[in-house]
Each structure stands twice: as C-alpha cells, then as structure tokens.
Amino acid sequence: MSAPRRYEQIADLLAQRMAQGIYPVGDRLPSIRTLCREQGISITTAQAAYARLEASGLAEARPRSGYYVLPQRRLDQLPTVSRPAQRPLEVSQWDQVLTIVEPVPGFQPLHRLGSGTPALDAATLRPLVQLLSGRYHAADARHLGYDSLAGDPALRLQVARLATASGCLLHPDDVLVTTGCQEALAIALGVLTSPGDVVAVDSPGFYGAMQILAAHGLKALEIPTDPRLGMSLEALELALDQWPVRAILVTPTCNNPLGYTMPDDRKRDLVALASRHDVAIIEDDIYGDLAFDNPRPLALKACDTEERVLLCSSFSKTLAPGLRVGWIAPGRYRDQALHEKYVSTGASATPPQRAVAAFIDKGRYQRHLREICRRYRRQRDIMIEWVARHFPAATRISHPQGGFQLWLEMPEGFDSLRLNERLASERLQVAPGPMFSASGKYRHCLRLSYAASPTAELEAAVRRIGEVAGELLDAEG
Amino acid sequence: MSAPRRYEQIADLLAQRMAQGIYPVGDRLPSIRTLCREQGISITTAQAAYARLEASGLAEARPRSGYYVLPQRRLDQLPTVSRPAQRPLEVSQWDQVLTIVEPVPGFQPLHRLGSGTPALDAATLRPLVQLLSGRYHAADARHLGYDSLAGDPALRLQVARLATASGCLLHPDDVLVTTGCQEALAIALGVLTSPGDVVAVDSPGFYGAMQILAAHGLKALEIPTDPRLGMSLEALELALDQWPVRAILVTPTCNNPLGYTMPDDRKRDLVALASRHDVAIIEDDIYGDLAFDNPRPLALKACDTEERVLLCSSFSKTLAPGLRVGWIAPGRYRDQALHEKYVSTGASATPPQRAVAAFIDKGRYQRHLREICRRYRRQRDIMIEWVARHFPAATRISHPQGGFQLWLEMPEGFDSLRLNERLASERLQVAPGPMFSASGKYRHCLRLSYAASPTAELEAAVRRIGEVAGELLDAEG
Ligand SMILES: Cc1ncc(COP(=O)(O)O)c(C=O)c1O
Ligand SMILES: Cc1ncc(COP(=O)(O)O)c(C=O)c1O
Numbered sequence: 004m005s006a007p008r009r010y011e012q013i014a015d016l017l018a019q020r021m022a023q024g025i026y027p028v029g030d031r032l033p034s035i036r037t038l039c040r041e042q043g044i045s046i047t048t049a050q051a052a053y054a055r056l057e058a059s060g061l062a063e064a065r066p067r068s069g070y071y072v073l074p075q076r077r078l079d080q081l082p083t084v085s086r087p088a089q090r091p092l093e094v095s096q097w098d099q100v101l102t103i104v105e106p107v108p109g110f111q112p113l114h115r116l117g118s119g120t121p122a123l124d125a126a127t128l129r130p131l132v133q134l135l136s137g138r139y140h141a142a143d144a145r146h147l148g149y150d151s152l153a154g155d156p157a158l159r160l161q162v163a164r165l166a167t168a169s170g171c172l173l174h175p176d177d178v179l180v181t182t183g184c185q186e187a188l189a190i191a192l193g194v195l196t197s198p199g200d201v202v203a204v205d206s207p208g209f210y211g212a213m214q215i216l217a218a219h220g221l222k223a224l225e226i227p228t229d230p231r232l233g234m235s236l237e238a239l240e241l242a243l244d245q246w247p248v249r250a251i252l253v254t255p256t257c258n259n260p261l262g263y264t265m266p267d268d269r270k271r272d273l274v275a276l277a278s279r280h281d282v283a284i285i286e287d288d289i290y291g292d293l294a295f296d297n298p299r300p301l302a303l304k305a306c307d308t309e310e311r312v313l314l315c316s317s318f319s320k321t322l323a324p325g326l327r328v329g330w331i332a333p334g335r336y337r338d339q340a341l342h343e344k345y346v347s348t349g350a351s352a353t354p355p356q357r358a359v360a361a362f363i364d365k366g367r368y369q370r371h372l373r374e375i376c377r378r379y380r381r382q383r384d385i386m387i388e389w390v391a392r393h394f395p396a397a398t399r400i401s402h403p404q405g406g407f408q409l410w411l412e413m414p415e416g417f418d419s420l421r422l423n424e425r426l427a428s429e430r431l432q433v434a435p436g437p438m439f440s441a442s443g444k445y446r447h448c449l450r451l452s453y454a455a456s457p458t459a460e461l462e463a464a465v466r467r468i469g470e471v472a473g474e475l476l477d478a479e480g
Numbered sequence: 481m482s483a484p485r486r487y488e489q490i491a492d493l494l495a496q497r498m499a500q501g502i503y504p505v506g507d508r509l510p511s512i513r514t515l516c517r518e519q520g521i522s523i524t525t526a527q528a529a530y531a532r533l534e535a536s537g538l539a540e541a542r543p544r545s546g547y548y549v550l551p552q553r554r555l556d557q558l559p560t561v562s563r564p565a566q567r568p569l570e571v572s573q574w575d576q577v578l579t580i581v582e583p584v585p586g587f588q589p590l591h592r593l594g595s596g597t598p599a600l601d602a603a604t605l606r607p608l609v610q611l612l613s614g615r616y617h618a619a620d621a622r623h624l625g626y627d628s629l630a631g632d633p634a635l636r637l638q639v640a641r642l643a644t645a646s647g648c649l650l651h652p653d654d655v656l657v658t659t660g661c662q663e664a665l666a667i668a669l670g671v672l673t674s675p676g677d678v679v680a681v682d683s684p685g686f687y688g689a690m691q692i693l694a695a696h697g698l699k700a701l702e703i704p705t706d707p708r709l710g711m712s713l714e715a716l717e718l719a720l721d722q723w724p725v726r727a728i729l730v731t732p733t734c735n736n737p738l739g740y741t742m743p744d745d746r747k748r749d750l751v752a753l754a755s756r757h758d759v760a761i762i763e764d765d766i767y768g769d770l771a772f773d774n775p776r777p778l779a780l781k782a783c784d785t786e787e788r789v790l791l792c793s794s795f796s797k798t799l800a801p802g803l804r805v806g807w808i809a810p811g812r813y814r815d816q817a818l819h820e821k822y823v824s825t826g827a828s829a830t831p832p833q834r835a836v837a838a839f840i841d842k843g844r845y846q847r848h849l850r851e852i853c854r855r856y857r858r859q860r861d862i863m864i865e866w867v868a869r870h871f872p873a874a875t876r877i878s879h880p881q882g883g884f885q886l887w888l889e890m891p892e893g894f895d896s897l898r899l900n901e902r903l904a905s906e907r908l909q910v911a912p913g914p915m916f917s918a919s920g921k922y923r924h925c926l927r928l929s930y931a932a933s934p935t936a937e938l939e940a941a942v943r944r945i946g947e948v949a950g951e952l953l954d955a956e957g
Contacts, residue, residue, distance in 0.1 A: 097819060104822060105629040123621040132621050135831060136613040144600040144609050147802030152582040182659045182804075185826035193695065198675055211826065218670065218823040325624030325830035327659075342574060345581060346695040349662035349688065352829040353802035354612060 010051035059384035082412035087225030094217035117434040127371035154180020158360035170305025184317035187331035200249040207439035223441035233265035257290035262403025294405035310334035326355035386453035393469030407454040417447040487528035536861035559889035564702030571694035594911040604848035611835040631657020635837035647782025661794035664808035677726040684916035700918035710742035734767035739880025771882035787811035803832035863930035870946035884931040894924040
C-alpha cells in the first residue's frame, strides 16, 4: 500500500493536536504560511491539508481570516468502553442477524448501510472479474476436479506472501483455503472447543462468530472493549483467572464494528497473556489489509512464537464476498483444522481461488488496496461529518482506523431495533447493536457502513436515519 | 434422461435370464432369428444386443454356431451381505481417507482409480465451462456481493424443477444451496444431533459422511447392507429398538460404494420404519441422477409425507466437484439448517451457482446426463469384464445400477491397505475398503472407479492391480 499522501499526514497531525487540546475549539489554526514553514511543505500541500480538515468537519475556513477549530465530535466523543456481562453466556440474537444477512424477500434496502459488503464498483476490481472469466477458456472441465483439500497451491503461495505485510512468516502449507472467513472461524472453533466450553470474545464483536458459538453450544464470555485500544487486557486477565476459557476470539485490526486497531504493544501483551494462561487465540484479520496506515499493522500472529494463534481471514472485504475465498493459518492445529475443513465442505470452489491467485500474482491486489483504502478513508470522514451534522447531538461516533464500518453510540434507552422498524417502510436499515453481543447488549448502538460512494441520496438517507433517531430519543426522554 | 436403447434392454433381459439360470453357462443362446421373433425386434437390434453381451464378457460368439453363455462372474458373484459390528462405535480411519482425498505431495496417481472424480472430459460439459466464463463479462464485480444465504434463487428454482424427476415436490424455498454435498450432510447432522448421539448408517458407506460423525463426536451404528437391496431393514429395525438412534444416514440410490439402488418398495418401507420410530432420515442422493434406469429411481424423500427426510445432493458427480455446488432440502428442519449454513460458510461462492443454474436452464444438464450415463454404463461393463479377467478368481464384484464406482470383495484375509502399499511405487491406487467403515471393516474389499475412458493403459493398470492382488492372496493362503 502506498504511504498516505503528505497532506493527509499533516491533516492527521493537526487533528491529533486538536484532540489533545493543543488547538482548542474556536481557536484559529496556524496560517498556511506558518504551517508551510513549520512542516517544510509547499503551499499547495498546506491548503490540501486544511481542505481535508474542513471536509471532515474538524475545521472551518473563515473568509479572509483563516481556519478555525470546530467543536470536535470526532475524536473526543468516541463510544464509551463497553460493559458487557463478563460471565459466560449462551448466544442468542439469531433473529436480528437473520434480518441483516437474509432480509425478508421483497425488502430491497435503498442503501446498504447495515451491510458488510464492500465497494464492488471499484475500477481496480475489474481485472478480477476478467480473470474469473479468462481462466475458463480451456476446452474442458478437467481443472474442475476435486482440488487439493488444503486449497489451490498457487493461492496458498500468494496468501503466504501477503502475510509478510502483517509480520507473519507463513509457508504455503501453513495455509488452508476456506469458504470465506466464516468457515475459517468455524474450523478454528471446531478444532479448539467442545460443547459447553467458554470462549472469550471482544464485545461488541462480529455476529457471525457469535452465531458459531450458538451453533456449537459454546458460551461467550464478552470482554469489555475500549473503542481505541481494543479488548481490555485487564478484564481479560481477570476472566482467564476466573473461568475455564478455551479460546480467545478477537478482531484486533480494523475491528468490526468498532474500527479500532489494537496498538502493537497491546497485541504483544495479549499474546503473552494467552501464553501465560496457555490459551489459544483465534485472530480474525478480515479487515486487516484495509488499514489506513501504511505499512499495515502487525497481526497478533506476528507476535506468536508458540503457534498458538489461528489466523483467519478472507478476501470478502478487500475484494468481494461472493467469491467466498477465505483462509486459515491454524498454527500447531493444522492437522485437526484440515480434518474440520474436510468435514465441513470437502474443499472450496476452484474457479474463484484461481482468479484471486492470479489477481494477486499480477500485482492487482496491492493496487486495488491502495485505491480502495484511500477511498474508504475519505468516505469515513464524510460519513462522520454527516452523522455529526444529522444525528442527535449526544451521538458518540467511532473513529475507524481502517475498513468501512462506523459504530454509533446513542444515549442509553435508545433502541436501534425500534429504529429499524421505523425505517423499514422507507427501505432504510442499519445494523442494530444487539447483533454484536452474545446477550443483546448495545441496543442503544448501531453500525453504519461507509462503503458506498458519498452521493446526495446517501446523505439524505443518513439525514433521515438521524432524524428518526432523534424522534425516538425525544420520545424516550 | 432418454430411455435405454432397445438393444440395451434386450441385452439386460438376456443377462437377467442368464443370472436366473434360464440359460446356463456353456449353453447356446437363442439365435438371432429366434430373438427377433420373440422380442419383435430387427436383426440389427438383436445383433447389437449380442455384441453388448459379448463386450461385457457374458457371452461369446462362436463362428458359424451362435452365442454361448460364459461363466458368469457378474451377477452371481456379487459381494456378500455386509456384517458390521452393529453397535454404536466411534469413527476412526481418518488417515486412510486422507491418503485418498489429499495424496502426499508428489504422489501423482497414473490413473484415478481410487478417486471419486467423475469424467470431466465430456463434450457435453463444455457449455458449463463457457457459462462459467461468459457470466462475467459484466463490467464490474457488483454481482459478487453477499449473495442470499439460501443460495442463488435461479439455482434453487432449477434444483426444485429437477427434483420432480425423483418424485419430490419442492418449492425453491425448500432448497438451500451448500458448498458441495459434504456441507449438506454436515448441516443435516448438525441440525439433528449433539455429541454422543448415535447415527445409523449403511455399511459400507461414504467415508466423508463417516468423518463428519468423527468430527461431531457422534457414534456410527453400521447396519448390514445387501449389495442389491441396500440397508437391511430388518437389522435397522432391531437397531432402532435397541439403541437411541437420532438419525438414519443412507445413500439409497446408486450407492457409494456398492452401486445398488434400493427398490422402491424398500424405500417406502424405510420411510415408514423411520416414521414409526420417529427418526429423521438423511438421504444422500449425490449419485441419484446417474442412475442407468430411466426414469431415474424415486428418492426416499418422495415417499415422505412428514418432512422427516433431509435430502442432500450436489453437482459434484453429475457435473464437476470443483464447482462445489450442492444443496439440501431439509424438510421441517429448514430454519435450523439455515442457521447451520450461515454458521459454517456464510454462503456459497456465487459464480459456480450461476453457471450451473444457466446450464440447467438451457437444457444442457439433461443432455449431459444422457450422454454420461450411457458412457458410464458401458464403462461399467468393460471394467467388470477386466476385473473378471485380471483379478483372482475368488473376487466378488458389485453390479452398479448407476454412478461410476465398482466394489470388489476379496476373500477374508486379503488386505487392501497392503495392496495400496505395494502399488504406490507404480503410482497406482485403489480406494481401500476400511475407509468405508466406521471401524475399519472391509479390509478385504476395495473400490475401483470406472469414470475414466477405457484405454489400453487403463486396462494394463487394472491388470497390474489384479496381479498384485493375486500375489497378496497367494502369500496369504
Ligand atoms: C469480522 C468479520 N469476520 C468474518 C466475517 C465473515 O467473512 P466471510 O464473508 O469471508 O465469511 C465478517 C463478515 O462480515 C466479519 O466482519
Ligand atoms: C455418497 C457421497 N456423498 C457425498 C459426497 C460429497 O460430495 P461433494 O463433493 O459434493 O461434497 C460424495 C463424494 O465423494 C459421495 O460419494
């Protein structure tokens, strides 16, 4: 991935200083000229940096005067640290998940604000579509036999190569191809647990993983999570002392739904903690390559010298979910994982694997990531601005470090399920908070996707959702 | 599927009479002229029928005399009725399965005689390959989002239509698309059972299903199986009385590995028996469309008025396994099955689903079945002839009613695992019998695929396997 452009770096620096109170709300920011001198940049770069701050709603230009710090909603009104139950619970909420993953026939949402689908209209994805075709001009179907159980060797090689970016040294044989990250997670849990076992999870966390716990008869131990730092290691340690935890399931990089990336030192501490308690870690890295930082953040697995991390991912968020190309690097559990893989689907479909392998091999993947991350970053800022503008003032907003999901926290008492009911007739839908909890917490929260291009209609939809949210809140208060 | 041609019917009729002893070994068969009169057929048809009998090694032409009955190995030397342990057992044998489904790197078998891959070189498959390409000339990847969890609606419609051929009335919503029949079976077992539960299975039976039992902590209760009639209903009834059986798992049509099709009345009896004991049936119909009979045999599900049959299938044997397009019609268990599906893989890959749906829609599927069934039937006869010629005289041979797998039973004491060890250096491999048992029975049996075109090299391979088998048998005796 290319470095963020210079003006982006400068804008981030200024935003950081604003967050730290170095430039308080209402103050004038350094003039263009001062900024140029201080940072050794050109006037164009400085102007672009301010334009960016303005676009993200952090500063405003006052004619013939300069740029001023706006009331910041972005960095200092993050969601609060979550406070889940902290005891092992059976997972429910399937009905809510179902309405998002399989909407009732006929319900065609206007905008896919509640969905986990990435932007599929990117020009940089086109070569993938062509590869998906081009591979099959062969005269017969001989390449469509039972493929290797572990997956297409060319794809496993490419995955192993890509993994170096997150600090992982993988051999192609360490990688098993799966039918999406979902199968990777199901395999990991299948390998590590038996019914009745307890699994520690970040909370809020990915509903699909939670539903695996439900199906496998496992109990979720939801660990409080900081919207900037991730799973509380302090709470996790207490939990590991208190409960017979069989596995820790985390999405530490570009978390879904909170968007944080756990800092490197905390990642190391997490792996060390797991090691002290001899617990395996299931690392869900599905959004990891969509980090806005360059180079992308480390994987937990990069800090793991004991092969105790089972790294799970897929190309569903970076490329397209309909390919169903995922993978798992199961560490010391490879043999059991291969058995689970055989048992659950036999093998994964061959054509998409080959297309993805060729796409990466031709350098198209890196190119696509560069483009799409730039786009998502911009769309994040715009969506945050829209929410700040159109949602009730008390709305807390996450500040994603990558990916395309925003997490909103409304005051307690707000009901995101009611919100969806109210929105249904207008064909609008958000992902309601309780999906992301084992036990239906986060009713006052919701997730909004910013994967789609920011059009006027999209802003109108966000405005409308904000309005209805405000009405519900007023009715509540 | 088109009717078997007239000469094929006549040949089968004569073969049947030979099996019944109406035409004993060494006798002269009716002359061409007599046959024409008796059956009301043309001379060409009668000649073709005799040519067919000759090709399958059942009769021989003696110049200026007529056709004579050869010692029949085919119909009267069927494998014996199996005698498995008949108590619930944990499933092992993963190592043997692994060597077949994931051969050691570098081991490239000369002929895939041990494999479950169908003939992929058929000209009638070419349109599928083209459809797999053609669908993707769209400009972007928008069709590669999260597809419907239940699967592509167009495909589900086609599956529901096809199912009428086996007597099933399915609505497209009764069908869930899966990643191969393997996932369908895993979903069915996931829905019906919890660890420790007992599942009745036909024995010998499909190893992949057996391995699901192993992974899910289930116990297999292997039911004796007749090589012509299928699972012994008498033994099953005793088992249902004696053990807490949660599900009955059967492959009643074109069974793998035995090749029988359970007669319709026994299918009805099986469903009635399950009903009396209130047990669910998992019906694996993966080879069902490859029946040599026309119309194809009923599915158990066609006899089920209580929605207790979970019908599982895929296009892996009829089209190509690399597509990983399977499906399940879970009857009354639809909601739970949808949950299991979501949990195990989220959805199945979109491109192959669309290609298969279009292939069926254009009438290509039926056309392919017609061709490929004719081919497999012929190849069955040739393979039986080769085995009769090249294997030890005591070899018992199944008489498949469809599909492309032959089951051989050698005298007790024979070791098919030793056979594979001996064959490895010559890059030959069979599917050893113990794979098909929960508990490693059938060491003296093996499965041979006749999917490949009958070439001289293939015959040489079969001859060589027969030779080595003979040596092992002699060493044993
Ligand atoms: C964090 C996380 N993990 C896993 C998945 C499942 O990914 P896939 O579609 O590749 O199965 C998702 C999809 O929403 C996700 O958000
Ligand atoms: C009887 C039977 N059922 C199921 C399967 C698995 O089929 P699929 O490749 O579609 O997962 C096979 C494959 O060998 C089989 O023989």
